[in-house]
Amino acid sequence: MGSPQEYQASWWVYLLHQVPRTNFQFEAVESSFAPQDREYQQALLLLASVAGLCLAISLGLICVHLIRFCCCDPEDEDEPKPQRVCCVTWSCVAAIVICCAGIGLGFYGNSETNDGVGQVTAALLDANLTLQSADALVRRTLGLLSGAVGGDLTRLEEELVPRTEFVAVVRNTRRQAEAVAQILAGLPFWGALGGSPSQLALGLAYLEDYRWLAYILLLLLDLAIGLFTLLGLAKQIKWLLVVMTVMSFFVLILSWGSLGLEMAAAVGLSDFCSDPDGFVLNLTQAKTDLNPAEILQYYLACRLDVPNPFQQRLTMSQRALSSIHSQLHGLEREAIPQFPAAERNLVSVQGTLNTTESNFHQLVALLNCRGLHKDYVDALKGLCYDGMEGLLFLLLFSLLSALAFTTAVCSLPRAWERFQSRDAAYEDTEDDDPFTPQARSPPPRSSLRLSAPPISNAPVSQYMNQSGLFSGSPRYDSVPLLDRHSPPPSYSPSMQASYVGASQEEPGPRY
Numbered sequence: 001m002g003s004p005q006e007y008q009a010s011w012w013v014y015l016l017h018q019v020p021r022t023n024f025q026f027e028a029v030e031s032s033f034a035p036q037d038r039e040y041q042q043a044l045l046l047l048a049s050v051a052g053l054c055l056a057i058s059l060g061l062i063c064v065h066l067i068r069f070c071c072c073d074p075e076d077e078d079e080p081k082p083q084r085v086c087c088v089t090w091s092c093v094a095a096i097v098i099c100c101a102g103i104g105l106g107f108y109g110n111s112e113t114n115d116g117v118g119q120v121t122a123a124l125l126d127a128n129l130t131l132q133s134a135d136a137l138v139r140r141t142l143g144l145l146s147g148a149v150g151g152d153l154t155r156l157e158e159e160l161v162p163r164t165e166f167v168a169v170v171r172n173t174r175r176q177a178e179a180v181a182q183i184l185a186g187l188p189f190w191g192a193l194g195g196s197p198s199q200l201a202l203g204l205a206y207l208e209d210y211r212w213l214a215y216i217l218l219l220l221l222d223l224a225i226g227l228f229t230l231l232g233l234a235k236q237i238k239w240l241l242v243v244m245t246v247m248s249f250f251v252l253i254l255s256w257g258s259l260g261l262e263m264a265a266a267v268g269l270s271d272f273c274s275d276p277d278g279f280v281l282n283l284t285q286a287k288t289d290l291n292p293a294e295i296l297q298y299y300l301a302c303r304l305d306v307p308n309p310f311q312q313r314l315t316m317s318q319r320a321l322s323s324i325h326s327q328l329h330g331l332e333r334e335a336i337p338q339f340p341a342a343e344r345n346l347v348s349v350q351g352t353l354n355t356t357e358s359n360f361h362q363l364v365a366l367l368n369c370r371g372l373h374k375d376y377v378d379a380l381k382g383l384c385y386d387g388m389e390g391l392l393f394l395l396l397f398s399l400l401s402a403l404a405f406t407t408a409v410c411s412l413p414r415a416w417e418r419f420q421s422r423d424a425a426y427e428d429t430e431d432d433d434p435f436t437p438q439a440r441s442p443p444p445r446s447s448l449r450l451s452a453p454p455i456s457n458a459p460v461s462q463y464m465n466q467s468g469l470f471s472g473s474p475r476y477d478s479v480p481l482l483d484r485h486s487p488p489p490s491y492s493p494s495m496q497a498s499y500v501g502a503s504q505e506e507p508g509p510r511y
Contacts, residue, residue, distance in 0.1 A: 006377070007377050007380045007384075009273050009274050010273075010385060012389070012392060013269075013384060014274070016266055016267050016270035017031055017274045019270075021043035022043060022046060023042040023043055023046070024046065029043040032275065032278070032279075033272040033274075035268070044267065044268055047263055047264050048260035048264040050260070050263065051257065051259040051260030051263060052260060054256055054402070055252075055253065055256035055257075058252065058256065061406065061410070062249075062406065065410045066413065069413055088414040088415055089233065089415065092233055093230070093233065094407075095403075095407035095411065096229055096230055096408065098403070098404045099225075099226050099400065099404035100223070102222075102397045102398075102401045103219050103223050103226070103397065103401070105393050105396050106215065106218075106219045106222075106394060106397030106398075106401075107219055109392070109393025109395075110216065110219070110394060112386050112390030113212075113386070113387055113390030113391055114390070115382070115386050116383055116385065116386030116387030116388075117204060117205070117382070118208075118382070119383075120201075120383050120387070121201045121208075123375040123376070123379035123382065124198070124200055124375070124379060125198060126378075127197045127375040127376070128197040128201065130371050130372060131188075131190045131196070131372075133366055134187075134188065134366040137362055138184050138187060138188055138363065141181075141184055141359040141360070142181050142184055145177050145180060145181040145184075147352070148349050148352040149174050149177050149178060149181075152349045153173060153174045153349060156345040156346060156349065160331075160335055163335070163338070163339075166334070166335045166339075169327050169330065176320045176324050180320045180321060183316060183320075184317065184363075187363070215394065218258070221247075221251060222251060228243075229244045229412070241412050244408075248408045248412070251401070251405055252402060252405040252406060252409060255402035258398045259395060259399055262391060263395060265391060266392060272383075273383070273388065277301070281296055281297070284296055294309040298369055299369050299372045299376065300376065308369075317360060321353065321356065321357055321360065324353055325353060328349060328350055328353065331346060332350075
């Protein structure tokens with residue numbers, strides 16, 4: 001038989017298998033995988049409820065922080081304001097960075113889980129192909145034998161009626177052919193399982209497609225929230241941070257919920273992977289009439305010390321086929337010279353017998369434990385190695401995501417409150433403070449026009465007198481020209497005369 005591939009449970013499976021399990025009455029439950037048992041279901045639900053308890057604690061912390069944020073004055077805190085602002089900003093950034101690291105782990109875990117389920121599906125389809133090939137071979141061989149028994153052997157018997165000893169040989173050959181057909185009809189044991197591996201593979205692939213898509217959407221949602229939160233903090237966009245805070249709250253609930261499902265699934269999978277042979281044997285024995293010690297144990301173990309349950313029937317079929325061959329050769333030597341017309345039917349029966357022997361050898365190879373046991377081990381490795389590893393990475397992603405979004409929900413209100421307090425600080429400063437943005441911005445043109453003093457049309461001599469009177473006075477040297485109503489620095493006599501003439505012609509104000 002050879003040495004088949006062996007499966008060894010990983011240490012992750014061993015650790016998770018040691019997790020204590022209790023039902024709703026807090027009574028100890030066995031760690032053997034029994035999904036149909038009500039107490040085992042309660043134990044898994046109780047493990048999943050741990051994530052619900054963590055969610056309640058997170059919501060309580062968020063409520064306490066928000067109440068403190070709304071009711072307490074930030075000026076009463078002993079910590080300096082710049083230090084508070086720096087702490088809030090960096091706590092948000094650290095939470096988003098941790099969330100992005102968890103997203104990377106989540107993508108890897110989702111891919112590993114998908115690869116493991118794909119390996120299980122491929123192994124089930126290979127096993128189904130082997131069983132279908134064996135089933136088709138058995139049906140084809142049975143058809144050949146029934147055709148030979150009902151057709152060629154019947155006509156051969158009719159042609160050899162004058163010789164009773166030849167007729168007895170033909171009837172004995174018919175009985176042996178019917179016995180071989182009966183043995184072959186009892187070989188396909190997989191019909192009693194109530195389902196084919198292909199149905200299980202298709203159902204598993206259908207569920208895996210939706211699971212993979214759901215996790216991809218959750219990972220992309222977490223990534224989008226993290227990136228938009230960083231954008232809102234960098235650009236100081238208040239409405240964006242408010243929206244991301246609300247989205248973070250809902251993703252927080254989804255993260256704790258997925259953590260509970262992953263925890264229960266990981267523990268249940270560890271129970272199955274710790275003893276998969278026992279679960280398969282118990283399930284088959286409960287749902288079918290097969291004897292696991294004879295058939296399933298042969299394929300699950302595939303060792304030299306486990307006998308082949310088909311060996312006796314295969315040996316009997318081989319002996320019957322050899323006996324039929326010898327009897328047909330005897331008829332060919334003795335009956336054909338006397339009954340030449342029976343040669344065609346005898347040759348047809350021999351051809352059918354040769355085809356039956358060829359199909360029989362193929363069937364023996366298909367029923368050997370090596371092929372099906374390899375598919376079984378490949379399915380276990382895909383489920384218990386890649387699938388378990390991916391599930392643990394998804395569990396770590398959910399935990400980091402839940403913790404990061406809890407921190408973000410607590411810190412983001414402080415961030416947009418800092419944006420408001422900064423604008424309010426600008427409004428509380430004095431108008432003549434040159435370091436405020438209002439003081440540094442130029443005044444509008446309308447205010448300049450309204451505050452400008454009216455232009456006087458006094459004679460030039462008056463300006464000249466005032467200039468001569470207050471010349472050299474320090475009190476007027478520092479006064480702007482606009483307030484002193486001073487004329488240009490110097491005028492020539494011709495310019496003074498023209499200006500006086502123009503003033504007399506137009507007494508009204510001129511703008």
